[in-house]
Amino acid sequence: xxxxxxxxxxxxxxxxxxxxxxxxxxxxxxxxxxxxxxxxxxxxxxxxxxxxxxxxxxxxxxxxxxxxxxxxxxxxxxxxxxxxxxxxxxxxxxxxxxxxxxxxxxxxxxxxxxxxxxxxxxxxxxxxxxxxxxxxxxxxxxxxxxxxxxxxxxxxxxxxxxxxxxxxxxxxxxxxxxxxxxxxxxxxxxxxxxxxxxxxxxxxxxxxxxxxxxxxxxxxxxxxxxxxxxxxxxxxxxxxxxxxxxxxxxxxxxxxxxxxxxxxxxxxxxxxxxxxxxxxxxxxxxxxxxxxxxxxxxxxxxxxxxxxxxxxxxx
Numbered sequence: 001x002x003x004x005x006x007x008x009x010x011x012x013x014x015x016x017x018x019x020x021x022x023x024x025x026x027x028x029x030x031x032x033x034x035x036x037x038x039x040x041x042x043x044x045x046x047x048x049x050x051x052x053x054x055x056x057x058x059x060x061x062x063x064x065x066x067x068x069x070x071x072x073x074x075x076x077x078x079x080x081x082x083x084x085x086x087x088x089x090x091x092x093x094x095x096x097x098x099x100x101x102x103x104x105x106x107x108x109x110x111x112x113x114x115x116x117x118x119x120x121x122x123x124x125x126x127x128x129x130x131x132x133x134x135x136x137x138x139x140x141x142x143x144x145x146x147x148x149x150x151x152x153x154x155x156x157x158x159x160x161x162x163x164x165x166x167x168x169x170x171x172x173x174x175x176x177x178x179x180x181x182x183x184x185x186x187x188x189x190x191x192x193x194x195x196x197x198x199x200x201x202x203x204x205x206x207x208x209x210x211x212x213x214x215x216x217x218x219x220x221x222x223x224x225x226x227x228x229x230x231x232x233x234x235x236x237x238x239x240x241x242x243x244x245x246x247x248x249x250x251x252x253x254x255x256x257x258x259x260x261x262x263x264x265x266x267x268x269x270x271x272x273x274x275x276x277x278x279x280x281x282x283x284x285x286x287x288x289x290x291x292x293x294x295x296x297x298x299x300x301x302x303x304x305x306x307x308x309x310x311x312x313x314x315x
Contacts, residue, residue: 012064013071014085014284021177021209021244022080022111026071027286029085030092031058033275037088037117039151040139041222042183044215044289045086045274046310053118053153055093065101072106080133081106084113086285091118096127103130111135117156119164125171134172136165137179138203141195145187165203178205179244182212182233184223193233200237208241210234215293216303216310259283263291264314267301271311 016024032050035058039048072078081102083089089112092098099110109132116136118124128134138161140146146158169176178200182188187196200208210233213224224245225233234241262281266272274292278285292312295301304311 011067011284012059013067014287016071016076016078017287017290019080019082022082024077024079025082025111026068026078026080026108027085027284028064028068028081028083028089028098029284029286030064030083030089030095030098031085031087033086033285035087035091036115037091037153037156038115039218040115040181041149041151041186041219042181042213042217044217044293045285047218047308048087048151051153052091053155055091055118055121055124057094058092061094061097061101064098068102069105072108078108080109080111082111082113084286088115088117090114090124090128096124096130099128099130109133115150116161116165117152119168120160121164125164125168128168129172129174131172131174133175133177134168135177135179135209136168137181138162138165138196138199139181139183139187141192141199145192149181149183149186162199162203169203169205175207176203176205177207177209178203179209179211182210182225182230184212184225184229186222188225188229188233193236197237205240208237209244210237210241211243212245214245215289216296220305259287260291260294263288264295264300267295267312268314271304271306271313273309273311277312 012029014027016026019025034045034049036048037053039051089095102110111133112128112131113135116138139149140158143158210230212230213222230243234243263277266277266280274285274288277288299315301312302315304313
């Protein structure tokens with residue numbers, strides 16, 4: 001069993017949580033919930049509430065840094081400090097300052113997970129330069145498929161995003177892992193994969209990571225590829241490519257039985273949303289979602305969509 005080591009209930013921090021890719025990752029959330037430039041059909045957090053490309057400073061940097069420092073001083077194991085969270089982190093115009101300040105206080109590598117939408121901005125590419133690892137996503141190589149899978153802000157064009165990624169690769173001295181989320185019947189056709197290969201070869205990431213829809217998506221029609229299908233595409237993409245989708249073969253144990261029980265108890269009383277649970281228990285939504293996924297896999301709860309909201313109910 002993995003013991004929960006999170007002693008703090010911070011609005012901008014979750015974890016450290018165990019991650020297949022990043023070991024024990026301290027998540028940093030610097031964007032209001034579901035504020036994003038995309039509205040991806042596969043997003044496990046549900047539909048985007050505010051779709052925007054406007055960058056601004058959403059929270060005081062001093063507040064975020066203070067919370068990070070407290071966890072760093074706690075002695076917990078932290079393998080990476082990861083900007084991810086509830087929306088697109090690069091929408092926060094202070095991300096560059098935060099990365100630089102974190103690098104001043106700890107040798108722990110800093111990672112930025114991003115949907116790549118704003119790499120067209122020279123100011124953003126410059127802001128991310130001090131990062132150790134950037135994990136951008138690229139799910140489409142044509143505008144038609146880009147609109148289908150990512151449902152972007154109307155001003156965004158995939159051709160320009162790819163150009164931005166290529167420019168970032170030329171400027172960035174750190175490591176880039178390019179993530180591709182594959183959705184069955186949407187972006188996995190051989191002609192589209194061929195176009196993706198061309199874009200990837202031009203971007204030249206250090207690694208390519210294939211993922212698919214394992215967790216409950218925003219849209220029911222967003223279906224996963226199976227292991228055989230993923231392996232076929234992996235072989236086409238070559239030696240730089242790895243599959244990161246987790247196909248559970250054995251029972252998984254959640255980080256804390258107490259929190260699991262508290263969540264399950266809420267769900268047994270009445271249908272509740274992710275926001276309801278987070279507010280009731282005072283825990284970050286990204287921490288709660290891990291337990292919900294566990295309960296879904298164990299067949300203890302079910303997910304029901306009603307009037308656009310996602311409710312969790314007991315089976």
